[in-house]
Amino acid sequence: GGIITQTPKFLIGQEGQKLTLKCQQNFNHDTMYWYRQDSGKGLRLIYYSITENDLQKGDLSEGYDASREKKSSFSLTVTSAQKNEMAVFLCASSSGLGNRIRSRQNTLYFGAGTRLSVL
Amino acid sequence: GDSVTQTEGLVTLTEGLPVMLNCTYQTIYSNPFLFWYVQHLNESPRLLLKSFTDNKRTEHQGFHATLHKSSSSFHLQKSSAQLSDSALYYCALVYRANTGKLTFGDGTVLTVKP
Numbered sequence: 001g002g003i004i005t006q007t008p009k010f011l012i013g014q015e016g017q018k019l020t021l022k023c024q025q026n027f028n029h030d031t032m033y034w035y036r037q038d039s040g041k042g043l044r045l046i047y048y049s050i051t052e053n054d055l056q057k058g059d060l061s062e063g064y065d066a067s068r069e070k071k072s073s074f075s076l077t078v079t080s081a082q083k084n085e086m087a088v089f090l091c092a093s094s095s096g097l098g099n100r101i102r103s104r105q106n107t108l109y110f111g112a113g114t115r116l117s118v119l
Numbered sequence: 120g121d122s123v124t125q126t127e128g129l130v131t132l133t134e135g136l137p138v139m140l141n142c143t144y145q146t147i148y149s150n151p152f153l154f155w156y157v158q159h160l161n162e163s164p165r166l167l168l169k170s171f172t173d174n175k176r177t178e179h180q181g182f183h184a185t186l187h188k189s190s191s192s193f194h195l196q197k198s199s200a201q202l203s204d205s206a207l208y209y210c211a212l213v214y215r216a217n218t219g220k221l222t223f224g225d226g227t228v229l230t231v232k233p
Contacts, residue, residue, distance in 0.1 A: 035223075040128060042225040043164070043209060058220070059120075090163065108156075108221065110163035 002027035004111035006091050011116045015083040021076045021114045023091030030095060032074040033108065036060055037088040046089075049074055078116070085118040121146045123212050123224035131230045138182075138197040140227045142210030145191065153186050153193040154211040154221070164209060168195070200231045 004025045013019045025032065033048040035058075045058030047066035055066055065077040074091060091111040122145045132138060144151065152171050158164040170177045170186040170193065177184055182197045193210060210224040 033221075040225060043211075043223040045220065045222070048220060056220070059222075107166045107169070108164075110165070112163055 002029075002109070004091055004093060004109055006089075006111040006114050008114060009112065011114055013078070013081040013116065013118050015081060015118060017078075017081045017118075019078040019081055019116070021078075021089055021091075021116075023074045023076075023111060024072055025074075025091075025093040025109075025111075026072065027093055027095070027109060028071070029093035029109075030071070031093060032068065033092040033094075034058075034064075034066060034074065034076045035090045035092065037090055037113070043090065046076065081116075081118040083118055085116065088113045088115050121151075121212055121214055121222045123210050123222055125208075125210055125224035125227050127227045128225065129228045129230070131232065132200045134202055134231055134233055135199050138195070138200045138204065138229065140195040140208055140210075140229065142184075142193045142195065142224060143191050144193065144210075144212045146212060146214045148214040149188075150214075151188075152213045153184075154213075155182070155184060155193070155195050156209040156211060156223075158207040158209070158226075160206070164207075167208075200229075202231050202233065205229055205231045 007022045031050045034046040035043040044060045046060045048056050049068040052071045067075050090113050092108040094108050124143045126141045155168040156164040157167045173188045184195050207226050209226045211221045213221045
């Protein structure tokens with residue numbers, strides 16, 4: 001087994017502030033993801049990375065930067081926090097979505113989330 | 120681009136009744152992978168079911184779903200709801216196995232009452 005650790009668990013920021021969220025996984029997975037979860041809007045992909053030093057934009061990348069420093073870590077930066085913003089940011093990883101649907105590939109494992117509030 | 124539609128935002132059932140949560144999708148690609156993820160209160164989403172094969176039923180933990188490419192659907196069903204099934208359910212799609220990009224629906228909150 002493995003675990004995904006997100007830090008911090010709670011993040012309170014000020015409008016306009018640059019905020020960084022961190023994610024570590026010990027599954028030795030190739031692919032890592034950042035999703036934003038808002039009530040009633042599902043899980044929206046911000047960035048993902050299919051290998052170390054790779055970066056792919058998701059549907060919600062504007063206003064965010066990301067960095068895959070090494071295979072086990074993937075960080076997300078909110079470039080300018082928006083006033084009254086509240087959301088949960090979920091990090092996830094997978095072993096790479098190969099063609100073997102019956103294997104553990106194709107499965108995303110999620111961290112516990114970082115809850116952001118902007119004052 | 121790809122999209123996933125879950126028509127019900129909230130489903131409330133009495134324990135023991137059947138569950139059906141709808142999921143339809145749009146993609147231009149002919150071989151999508153479909154998934155159901157479940158998220159219980161104060162927990163992270165986890166995989167419940169997945170399928171790649173047209174018209175083949177897949178089952179796990181009492182839930183089942185069948186991918187129907189003809190109708191672009193992957194509805195989640197269970198014959199008898201339990202209180203512990205109360206959770207947020209997401210349908211998700213990846214159009215090609217090695218792209219890594221999953222698209223999620225908006226989610227359906229299932230509440231099961233005694």
